[in-house]
Amino acid sequence: MHEFSIVQDLLYMCEKNAKDNSATKVTKVEVKIGKLSGVEPHLLQIAFDTFKEKTICDGAEFCIHHQDLVVRCTMCGKETILEKNTFACPHCDGAVEVLDGEDMYLMKLEME
Amino acid sequence: MCKDCGCTIAPHTHEHSHSHSHEEHPNPQLNDPKTIEVITKILDVNDTQAAHNREHFEKHGALAVNLMSSPGSGKTTLLEATIDHGGIKLGVIEGDLETNQDADRIKAKGAVAHQITTGQACHLDAHMVHDGLHHMPIDGLDVVFVENVGNLVCPASYDVGTHLNVVLLSVPEGDDKPAKYPVMFRAADVLLITKCDLLPYFDFDVEKAIKETRKLNPKVDVIEIDSKSGQGIDKWVSYLQMKKALR
Numbered sequence: 001m002h003e004f005s006i007v008q009d010l011l012y013m014c015e016k017n018a019k020d021n022s023a024t025k026v027t028k029v030e031v032k033i034g035k036l037s038g039v040e041p042h043l044l045q046i047a048f049d050t051f052k053e054k055t056i057c058d059g060a061e062f063c064i065h066h067q068d069l070v071v072r073c074t075m076c077g078k079e080t081i082l083e084k085n086t087f088a089c090p091h092c093d094g095a096v097e098v099l100d101g102e103d104m105y106l107m108k109l110e111m112e
Numbered sequence: 113m114c115k116d117c118g119c120t121i122a123p124h125t126h127e128h129s130h131s132h133s134h135e136e137h138p139n140p141q142l143n144d145p146k147t148i149e150v151i152t153k154i155l156d157v158n159d160t161q162a163a164h165n166r167e168h169f170e171k172h173g174a175l176a177v178n179l180m181s182s183p184g185s186g187k188t189t190l191l192e193a194t195i196d197h198g199g200i201k202l203g204v205i206e207g208d209l210e211t212n213q214d215a216d217r218i219k220a221k222g223a224v225a226h227q228i229t230t231g232q233a234c235h236l237d238a239h240m241v242h243d244g245l246h247h248m249p250i251d252g253l254d255v256v257f258v259e260n261v262g263n264l265v266c267p268a269s270y271d272v273g274t275h276l277n278v279v280l281l282s283v284p285e286g287d288d289k290p291a292k293y294p295v296m297f298r299a300a301d302v303l304l305i306t307k308c309d310l311l312p313y314f315d316f317d318v319e320k321a322i323k324e325t326r327k328l329n330p331k332v333d334v335i336e337i338d339s340k341s342g343q344g345i346d347k348w349v350s351y352l353q354m355k356k357a358l359r
């Protein structure tokens with residue numbers, strides 16, 4: 001259950017961006033959560049709703065984009081969304097590099 | 113302020129967020145709602161601290177190893193066996209929710225150790241490890257181990273500034289764990305199958321465990337270990353010595 005720690009980092013980041021933009025209120029927070037980021041989106045939502053009170057994000061809408069695992073094959077070059085956690089190219093069985101789906105990003109902030 | 117290196121990264125101040133707002137000139141009388149693109153890793157502050165920790169290790173010429181597993185997979189016992197084997201000067205930063213027992217076990221073997229008690233946190237982050245680094249002399253050590261909190265989920269998300277992730281899977285846990293905890297087993301540079309002395313008593317298929325882990329993580333190295341008899345410890349120590357020599 002490190003979703004609570006993650007949300008604290010996220011809230012600090014929102015505060016900082018709001019301050020840099022002379023905003024007093026954040027109304028919407030958009031994040032992108034990778035399928036293999038190790039974070040459970042549902043728990044993240046609960047954590048955000050719990051901790052946002054009395055911060056600059058009080059009342060803010062929280063929008064989670066679920067990011068699939070996108071890989072590129074180092075052999076045939078094709079980009080694929082991996083459905084199963086088998087890290088090989090579905091077309092040629094080549095080794096793949098991960099393009100997206102393993103990280104958590106703050107994407108966009110709406111503020112006023 | 114970090115005395116040792118003159119750095120200014122204080123624990124948990126979160127002042128070093130490197131968000132790149134695309135607004136060059138903030139408007140002082142902002143009345144209208146506006147949207148900014150941020151696109152920053154949520155763990156950016158942790159990752160910055162982790163990079164700093166790595167500089168610490170590098171300055172002292174130490175290889176840093178993050179040991180991760182479920183509770184009780186044999187992390188501390190492995191460290192004890194590693195000390196007994198000899199050939200590596202090591203120190204340990206211990207992470208547990210409560211108690212100094214693991215650090216005491218390491219000290220009893222004659223190595224340096226510092227205990228971090230996380231209270232509620234189920235993982236170590238780069239700030240906690242940085243704190244630990246300033247409580248332990250690391251000069252002259254070959255390898256600094258970070259024994260993470262026993263947990264197959266949360267520690268996998270945090271770079272603590274080490275060079276190698278070592279994940280332990282003990283025989284009694286079952287060979288299905290890699291498939292069930294993909295993020296952790298994907299993060300491993302080395303998989304240690306521990307408590308191999310218990311193989312005769314459990315339905316643990318070593319080949320299957322390795323195959324499942326390599327589906328997730330094709331390049332992972334594997335060592336089978338029994339810390340009680342010392343089987344595999346030779347290989348493990350040689351591996352660490354080789355990695356240390358390459359740093």
Ligand SMILES: Nc1nc2c(ncn2[C@@H]2O[C@H](COP(=O)(O)OP(=O)(O)OP(=O)(O)O)[C@@H](O)[C@H]2O)c(=O)[nH]1
Nearest residue numbers: 182183184185186187188189262307309338339340
């Ligand atoms: N049979 C057998 N038992 C082992 C082996 N390694 C560890 N154990 C036992 O497993 C139990 C847990 O070992 P620890 O080394 O404390 O495990 P740990 O991973 O450090 O535990 P936490 O720090 O609490 O997560 C102890 O009772 C050890 O004696 C092994 O190779 N064989």
Ligand SMILES: [Mg+2]
Nearest residue numbers: 187188214259
């Ligand atoms: Mg332990």
Ligand SMILES: [Zn+2]
Nearest residue numbers: 001002234266
């Ligand atoms: Zn956790």
Ligand SMILES: [Zn+2]
Nearest residue numbers: 073076089092
């Ligand atoms: Zn391919």
